[in-house]
Amino acid sequence: MRAPPWMPVLRGVAYVCAVLCVVVVAATATARGTVLNAGFHRDVLARERAYERLYDEVLVDPELTPVTRDLLGRLPVDEALLTSNLKTVLPPETLRALTDEQIRHLIAYLRGDRDALTLSADLRPVVENLESLTQTYFGDLVASLQERPSPDFPAFLRELDVSLQRVAAGEPPHGLPKLSLTPDQAAMAADALLRLVPEGQRAALRPEVDVALREGDVATALAAVGPAVFSDRTREAVERVRAAADGGSWNITADLERGDGSLDTVHRIRGATHLTLGVVEPLAGVLGAAALAALWFTGPESLPRRLRRLGWTLAAGGVLTALCVAVAGLVTGGRVVTPPASWPDSLVRLVDDVQSTALDRVLGGALTAALVALAAGAVALALGVAAQRRPVLEVARRASVWSAAGVTGVALSGVALVPLVFAGGGARVCQGSERLCDMRYDEVAQLTSHNAMSTTADRFIGPLQDPDIVGQLNAGVRALQIDTYRWERPEEVTARLRESDFPPETRRRITDAVARFNPPRPGLWLCHSVCRAGAVELVPTLRQIGDWLRAHPTEVVTLIVQDAVGGADTEAAFRAAGLEDLLHTPHRDPSRPWPTLGEMTESGRRLVVFAERADGPAPWYRNFYAYAMETPYAFRSPAEMSCLPHRGGGDKRLFLLNHFITIDGGSRLDAARVNARAGIVERARACERARGRPVTFVAVDYVTIGDARSAVDALNAERAERA
Template sequence: MGGGRRAVDGVAAVLLFALTVLAFARLTFADPASYTRALRAVDGYDRAYDEILTDPVVRAELRAGALGIPLRSDVVIDNLPLLVPRPALEAAGDRAATALTSYLTGRTGSVSRQELLRPLAHSAQAAGERQLTALRADAEPRTAERLDELARDLKEVPAEQWRSGDASAALRPPLNAFVTDTWDPRTAARINGVLDPLLQVLGGSGSPSDDGAKPPSPSAPLLAAAPAARVAAPASAGPTVGFGYLRPVLIVAGSGPAFIAVLLVTAAVGLLAVRSSAAPVRTAATVCAGAAVLASGAGLLAWALLPAPAEPAPGLPPSVGALLADVTARLYAAAAERWALAVVALTAAAVLLPTLHRRSRRRSLAAGTLVAAQLALLPAVPPTAAAAGPLCDGSAELCDRPYDRVVQIGAHNAMATVADGFLNAHHDQTITGQLDRGVRALLLDTHYWETGETLLPPGLGLRGPTRDTLVRAVDDVVTARRGTWLCHGPCRLGASGLTAQLRAIGRWLDAHPRDVVTLIVQDGITPAATERAFREAGLTRLLARPPADPTGPWPTLGTMIRRGQRLVVFAEQADGPMPWYPNLYRYATETPYQIADPEQLDCAPNRGGAGHAKRIFLLNHFVTRDRSADRAAAARINQPEFIVGRARLCARLRGRLPTVIAVNHVQLGDAVEAARRLNRVS
């Protein structure tokens, strides 16, 4: 009889352990949310733009067609954050996590590349439609109708033709038809003559094998599914030892009927063990103890068999491998926490059940409630703030420094952002997002909406009759918008209202009363229009007046803050007449800004001359290729060591540290940390 009861107790312990394993699997590796939580916990979506998209290996794969269509141009690759913004990336991550758990739990066999890429494709299509809608709004009615026809024609291009690597062949027929139907034959012929070079920039021609790369097959590893690739190893590379044992458990855990069946059997056997025992409480404790021992052993075994989180996955680009290692480590940590809680719960039940009587259970419940309340309230108790004096631009040490002796990070073309829908964006975040990151100088371009005359200036190289024809062709079909704008290049490729952005800057300054901000304006509008925009935005109350003598001393940041003069504005072309709007180069010198390669960055004088007596020094620290802000170059040269080294070299050659260091893609690297080091502040 005793042996029979022990057998029943043993079976109950094994079943309780099995139920614990299944519940654990159901809440971790069989749950898509576990993977997406891990991805968010390691900033995976931001790292996709900041690290993966700047990885030379990834860029080579994108050119070869990793997304199904070869992206021949770095300009297109650098614009992917606009075409595939974070919500689309998150949707692709959710889809990949669901596909992975469906495979691991036996619900599906595999998922096609096309299926996983669907959110990205829809996002890119929506971005193109937004651009077309904006252009349509400026077009005269007949042209708007033809734009709709063009959109329909582009949607009908077979997907195989896009994936073939010859994007220009896919785009040329509908575009040629649109041009021919919109303009007279002579003008249309000239426009069609310049289409081919533009199409080469978009996608190139020829097959993907032209550069030695082959388009991926539908079963090839997919960058969009990278967050799941390490855990999904059994699907592609054969089961590892650890996952070979884990997958059957996940299949049972993911099956609702199977999980319920194990739960019912465990409950029935456990009830039988307790009811047939003379000491039911002790029997329950014995069952829990057995399950705890099994759970502890299984945890140690899993820890030994599962692949190491930091183990590099073969065949992946370095940035993708690093992200996957971090995601895997986070998954393991979350799983270990849940498993440890299960073991602790089983052990606690085994220890406490035999000793707890009714009265002591009440006392223990009250004590446990009190402890839980204290633990819950502990994070809400504010820590004692360290005593500190008033801050200026984030540091008390800067309050006594003159404005010109403080190193500021500047955002080059700060208005051209992914968040505001700019093609050829120079930053991902909005202007106020850049200020939140630590930028204190904004380089802005002001414009009127372009006309044919401004789109095709006389110096473009077009012959007189050809240029005149094209100018009339543009003005015939597109109407310029009124007002003043922040644009980079043609406003149709991205624009935000000047006054609206100035209001946003004003709100940020009001919320940060101890900060000083500089605007360097590449002014394409009149001083009168600029003054009106600042007045309408309510910023005149904050404007600082630079010293009348360009070589004279500047006030300290603390003084400027006390006076309420916390917004410094320079113009690149104009010089007043407002006293707060002087010409930058009367006060400043700079380094060259037309740099196509990081190796060309130097300290040579440019606009403003050598100007050793001038107190403002603008260090242009960015690379521009084909009017595009190169992400890969920014990721390299925005590293603190690179910036500090160049800034100190230029200080030796030019006689002072930079006042403003202008960078592209401020979200890459850590330019703000470089400014801290140069300012020698904590």
């Protein structure tokens, strides 16, 4: 039976339609899974470390210095103070959250899920951080002038406000106490105050400030510098912040609409994407399936010829899609947007790296979709050849029909779905690295702060760390060694001091302090040997750790508790701090492998707590030395450091490397040397060879001195390479 004359025309149209529909489905699916997927953008930014590079490369670029200084010069805070605390004022987490929010709004608008584009940023956290930094700066200044152990911020702000009002009214402020200063102290205080004054005005103000401070008259000294320091700069800074925040929210859309017309481009793109996703993509899928069905069912040809026709059609669609990908790669050259010539090189490099990575992933998704179509076509061709060479029974014929239908369905589904693999949901990160998520807890090295609660920030006598516990976590610490105590009665202090590692002079100072003040306080505390040498409350500190963990959902933190407080009371403290949902319960068998960091972060159970003495009663509160071994810790010089077994024996899964110098207490002078990257890495490797287990905890004093964090990162990078 001869085919009708229109049949070849129909097949030709169906063939062209099917090939083009494969290309369209691949393109639209790639767009949906990448550039129109918020997770894709988060993933690209994370892979290129965009936020870290912004702080470490762009904002410190000398080409940006004039702009940065012009901005900072408008704020009533020293430039050095603000730039050194930039991550405090605008933490990476806050910047990431602000960016993620704008990405979500923009993608929702482009996909047609929202009718209007609304971009806004909540600047209240930034303003609060800036205000906190300013308060700390001026509060510490006044506290140092008043010789107070710590500034009373609310009182300081009230006094400052009254003083500024009096200065603005032309009256000298009053109410600040007179101080008895030595000439040297007066000169130092004058230098501290005059550093706040524009350089050109310092010489004229110095005589009045010197005379006032030599007489201990802080009020007059502040009145002298107040007009130059506070009036104009504070008013201008407040006005700028208020103008930007507009009640706490920055309306980005409004600013863009008043700008260079970039939103007009976004609106045009939105029209195209809405049409493409809503009409073109589903229409291409339906037409493609119909065209392939027409190619299959039209004509009296044998089954082998139908299979070959189907195979050539799918293969042609895959080849054409691959050619389009190749052309797109050549045309773009790895760059979609050309940064302006006025941008600094560091920002250009960052933008180029981000868009290059994004483009590679987009083209990779489209190319993979093309390969799926090509592979499906190859399978259909192979089936056609096999069917032609062997007699085909009815059962085999039916099987081949279903095989052809399956190949067609898989091909179209694969072309549509494969690009979603390249979308990303935000990079899967654990402890700051994608590569650590698949490593077990007992395989990862963790920077550990020895006596983490004993800090300069909390005014401990003989501190062993500088930042407070939250500051240490922000600096990369992931394990905290803390000591829990109850406040001592006076008669208990002398015996405790004899057992402590404080030098004799420090013991004398503590004894004198006990005789004059610091009566016993109720409750549970974090102290170092003697609570009168420094103490912070346990429950509020645990609550801060919990808040930090919730703000950093990809991090795992470990507490190693030197416990002078019973296990039941400790359990109650963790419950009062609201940490029960974060606590990880180790397996009762210490020899069992630990879960991976990825499994721990996905479960939400990311806080591991050990005790040096107790073992329970809470199932999550296990004895550290049942699970871990350690090196000695009483080293008086780097040369004495060894890998010999100490507490915990020598065959545990977890391994604590004590890496600090003890000379009647910690040694700040030795910290820079022993915390050097090369020294830590070399000793960790040696101890791992000697003990047959990877180092888990690298415990150091003064974690912010030296390169301890870099050393831990290097150890983890080596292990990830071997994994």
